[in-house]
Amino acid sequence: MKTVSTTPFEDQKPGTSGLRKKVPVFQQPNYVENFIQSVFDSLEDFTGQTLVIGGDGRFYNREVIQKAIKMAAANGFGRLLVGQGGILSTPAASNVIRKNRAFGGLILSASHNPGGPNEDFGIKYNIGNGGPAPEKVTEAIYARTRVIDSYKICETPDVDLDRIGRVEVGGMDVEVIDPVADYAALMEELFDFRAIKAMIAGGFSLTFDAMHAVTGPYAQEILERRLGAPAGSVRNFVPLEDFGGHHPDPNLVHARELYELMMSAEAPDFGAASDGDGDRNLIIGRGIFVTPSDSLAMLAANAHLAPAYASGLKGIARSMPTSRAADRVAEKLGVELYETPTGWKFFGNLLDAGMVTICGEESAGTGSDHVREKDGLWAVLLWLNILAKRGESVQAIAEGHWKEFGRNYYARHDYEDVASDAANSLITELREKLDRLAGTSSKGLVITTADDFSYLDPVDGSTSANQGIRILFEGGSRIVYRLSGTGTSGATLRVYIERFEPDAAKHDVATGEALADLIAAADEIAGIRAKTGRDKPSVIT
Numbered sequence: 153m154k155t156v157s158t159t160p161f162e163d164q165k166p167g168t169s170g171l172r173k174k175v176p177v178f179q180q181p182n183y184v185e186n187f188i189q190s191v192f193d194s195l196e197d198f199t200g201q202t203l204v205i206g207g208d209g210r211f212y213n214r215e216v217i218q219k220a221i222k223m224a225a226a227n228g229f230g231r232l233l234v235g236q237g238g239i240l241s242t243p244a245a246s247n248v249i250r251k252n253r254a255f256g257g258l259i260l261s262a263s264h265n266p267g268g269p270n271e272d273f274g275i276k277y278n279i280g281n282g283g284p285a286p287e288k289v290t291e292a293i294y295a296r297t298r299v300i301d302s303y304k305i306c307e308t309p310d311v312d313l314d315r316i317g318r319v320e321v322g323g324m325d326v327e328v329i330d331p332v333a334d335y336a337a338l339m340e341e342l343f344d345f346r347a348i349k350a351m352i353a354g355g356f357s358l359t360f361d362a363m364h365a366v367t368g369p370y371a372q373e374i375l376e377r378r379l380g381a382p383a384g385s386v387r388n389f390v391p392l393e394d395f396g397g398h399h400p401d402p403n404l405v406h407a408r409e410l411y412e413l414m415m416s417a418e419a420p421d422f423g424a425a426s427d428g429d430g431d432r433n434l435i436i437g438r439g440i441f442v443t444p445s446d447s448l449a450m451l452a453a454n455a456h457l458a459p460a461y462a463s464g465l466k467g468i469a470r471s472m473p474t475s476r477a478a479d480r481v482a483e484k485l486g487v488e489l490y491e492t493p494t495g496w497k498f499f500g501n502l503l504d505a506g507m508v509t510i511c512g513e514e515s516a517g518t519g520s521d522h523v524r525e526k527d528g529l530w531a532v533l534l535w536l537n538i539l540a541k542r543g544e545s546v547q548a549i550a551e552g553h554w555k556e557f558g559r560n561y562y563a564r565h566d567y568e569d570v571a572s573d574a575a576n577s578l579i580t581e582l583r584e585k586l587d588r589l590a591g592t593s594s595k596g597l598v599i600t601t602a603d604d605f606s607y608l609d610p611v612d613g614s615t616s617a618n619q620g621i622r623i624l625f626e627g628g629s630r631i632v633y634r635l636s637g638t639g640t641s642g643a644t645l646r647v648y649i650e651r652f653e654p655d656a657a658k659h660d661v662a663t664g665e666a667l668a669d670l671i672a673a674a675d676e677i678a679g680i681r682a683k684t685g686r687d688k689p690s691v692i693t
Contacts, residue, residue, distance in 0.1 A: 153226045153301050157184045163297050164190070164297035166290040168495040168636075170276020172262050175212050176418035178240040182303070184219050188258070189303035190296040191277045192227045194289060198255045200230035204248050204278075206240020206331065207260030207430035208366040209391035210267030214238045215496045216260050216275070218310045218388035225322030226304035229255070232324055235331035239391065240314050241366045241430030243519070244335040246282035250523065251334055256280055261366075261429035263402035264358070268394035283500035283524030286618065332373050337532065339374055342460040342522055343537045349379050351540040352357040357385075357420035360532065361434075363411045364388045367426040370529055379536075393430065402427050402434035402516055402528070403693045404441065415439060421537065422546060424530035432497075432516040433528035435535055437546020445475035445562050448512030450553050451534050453481045455510060458534055460522070467498050467508035472605050472620055473632045473648040474514040475560040493607050494617035494634065500524050502609035514564060514648065516693075549661070558654040561666040565689035566636075567645040567680065575635055575643035578683045582633060589623065598626045622683055623677060628652040632673045645684065647674050 161180075162170055164187050171187055192198075203224050204363045217238045219284070226230055233248055234240075242259055249257045262274035266290040277285045285293070289461050306322035311524035328488065338375040368389030377382045388396065389412075399406040402425035414423040414436040442450070455461035458683070467492040479658045481491035490508060492498035496519075497513055499511040503521045512518040517526030525610040535546075543551060567575075589602040602674055605619040620634035632648040649670045653659060664671075675681055 153306050157302050160298050160300050162395040163331050165294045170274050171408050172274040175273045183339045184216050185303045188223050190293050193296045201255035202231040203258030204233045204327040206245045211259050212273050214661035222306040225306045225324035226671050232326045236328050237322045239331045243523050243525045246523035246525040247538045250282040253496040263429050264427040266399050278677040281524050282475040282499035332369050334372050335541040343458050348536045349541040352447050359420050360386045361425040362389045363400040364392040365400040365428045366391050369431040379665050401429035402432050405691050424532045428527050431526040433531040440547045444516045445477050445514050448518050449477035449481050452510050454510045458537045465509040469502050469508045469511040471513040475562040475650050477560040478555045493616050509546050554659050555656045559659045561663050562691045563649050563653045567686050568690035569642035569646050570684050572643045574643050574684050593677050595669045600624050
């Protein structure tokens, strides 16, 4: 073991999902070591405890895992669990932390961002409940990165990550584990595999696109081997360091091939995809795309059909920008609806306190209290469980839901890699005029209220301010503006547009048409085109 002198880097502030930068940034001498040591220095009483390490298999994953193993040993951890090949999906890592009562875990991923030698990499720390570190921990980590002057590391040979078994590193027990087994067993406990298997045996067809990302091995094991889907039902199942040169984000832009298949005459009954680290999902039925916001609401309304949720839900939580479709489900079920800031870590306290069962975000993340991360395959399996029990198509379930609860037309417009100064200026100017907007109109729409969302955590009493600007209109429509913390360069301006339509006779209008006036108002109110120079979004989901 040795102590190495170092100097701080000024750019190691964690975002909503840890530290994310381009690979060449992480490859700077001492960059990885500084951040990992800062994590360890911000924790207490972990000597002899268990640490979990895994990642999504992207470029530089293996190299960073070797550094992390040697540093964990030098810092006094007693046991370390690492996924074979360095692989652990984010929800699987959460499960391993919880099952083994680990002190915490390091998850190496940039989620849905591209991978490769010049693309993105990320590190985040998850606490003992299996969820992302809360703000007080990430703030302590950042504070430490600004003054760090040394790190501890063992000078030992690399661990063979491809061989399951135990080795010793600097007095620490290192176990390379099967990354899939525990997670697959958990899914089998939650869902009615017998019903799903019978549905598939009866001719139900599905396609799952793993996008050459981490869920390939998980989907093959569960969908094909345990549930009997024909070989080939899982596509792009081999995790690749660069995700095959594609962007592993399960939306209608980057999963276009799957979308086109599901809209064609050759469409299977059900289509789905997951992202780089396995925490996001895309749900498409034959001829119909289910928005993540609608998916959350429909899953919550039908969750009782799965064994794990048969006794009902304790509550539902959604991020503030997520559409309010789930609110009406919560109202009918007689359970609380909690509106939180964006970032899965905000659901952790609610889940730990037993106040909610299902959570979701508009950014294609849904999950439940089985782990403390959003979980892409979990959402796919709950959909399959519902389809098996109801014996209806995805389209029939969606249309029935809208008829009962009303439809929330919804879209997210992303303006990516905007100059940071321009993006910050846009948000600042919006904030300055919020108290003057009520009662004014834009594109014929009357604004009723405007505010900057602030969250008071009902469990620990902490407050998170400046979480997104909300513009509400007469009739229940709204626009939300916020800057994303998941990118690695420039700024991403996200604009969320929502209209509630209770009349079932108007539920077949195209989303773009239903939101046209709100889209125009969003630009007029914030001056997006004038301030960013963009005449259209980079991505619409």
